Amino acid sequence: MIFGFDENELKILLIRSDLEIFKGQWSLLGDFAADNEELDGAAYRVLCERTGMTDVYLEQVRTFSKPGRHPGGRVLTVAYCSLLNIEQHKLGKMDNELHWHTVKGIREMAFDHKEIMEFSYTWLQKRIMEHPLGFNLLPEKFSLRELQNLYEAILDIKLDRRNFRKKFFSMDFLIDTGEYEDDVPHRPGRLYQFNFEKYELNKRRWTGIDF
Amino acid sequence: MIFGFDENELKILLIRSDLEIFKGQWSLLGDFAADNEELDGAAYRVLCERTGMTDVYLEQVRTFSKPGRHPGGRVLTVAYCSLLNIEQHKLGKMDNELHWHTVKGIREMAFDHKEIMEFSYTWLQKRIMEHPLGFNLLPEKFSLRELQNLYEAILDIKLDRRNFRKKFFSMDFLIDTGEYEDDVPHRPGRLYQFNFEKYELNKRRWTGIDF
């Protein structure tokens, strides 16, 4: 389950199913783990192989085990969620079988992947309130407007711009780069970076965001 | 991972490991899932077989996959958490290989079960704030003091008695049975039941507890 954020929408990377009975349908990226392979490692391997990226956020979500899930027999799926910067991925190798879909627009998927997708999306909505994961979806430098758009898209809500600012500034994990947006047809906003080191040092005291 | 609550402490049901290299150590209850078995069903089967109980709360926590976890080779463990009334269990069949341990007192466990236990405990602490799971650990009728002891034990914090009452009454999911405690050397407290039906109807609006 690979999430990205583009054009103010949450997106997900899917591949065309290679099975005859799911012809034309889309499915999540996955693979079978080798016999001696740790699952975290296997998930990371698939992620890197398919996207050509490294250093990507990855976390286990849940294991799905309903019988009849897979036409090939009994298959367990341990779902992982990864968040990456979609721009960075697009610049990498193109794979014609892969496509970014908006999360809201997906109608049908192969296997029980729709169910897995929905579970993971709900999981992400919750998780993003507890940990500052969202920054993995943004470029290194971002405006507060982009950050707000991200939260609004994931949580599917509207937020007050001023209160949003206050909240993030009071967390004190944003570094003001001193730089400004470019190529915008209005007053450019400041660009910030997320202070991952400071967050790591202080995360014991962190209790989450609360909109 | 079977949790119970007794003598104002959170407890966990363990079994003596039957493997030679873990001789004397305690381990979580578990079993291998049959080839055509759904995991939720397998976990429930083991739970029922071992405790003789039915109608027990059960939920998947996480999958553990580190290689070298199990001396028999590569084994995945999908951890489940169940919450049950310890009194009810004690009244059932006794199994000499099973023992209730306080969560705080456990030093060493077989396999990587200590890690699984700690992960599940942290998971439970979080989960109990989001959903009213705790009632599964109490008898059908309980006093507010017992309920508070439960939350204090699980979260390992002290709470103000008056504010605790206010909070739970304002949720409006407690049914006053009109009955009172018995055999206490002081003024007996009222006994309540949790209104599971009402909670089910309203849980969409539920956003969790917040101490």
Add this chain to the structure above:
DNA sequence: GCAAAAGTGTTGTCCTTACACCCATGC
């Protein structure tokens, strides 16, 4: 100079916290 979004502070309301006294029961 006009459109569009950036940037900033204050006020009222609600929720949370802290806290003290009387009550019912067993012994």
Add this chain to the structure above:
DNA sequence: GCATGGGTGTAAGGACAACACTTTTGC
């Protein structure tokens, strides 16, 4: 009647939500 915990209300402080105007840039 004394010890023990049950049961209740209030006041202060902090957090959140609502809200409007000025500033900067592109065109």
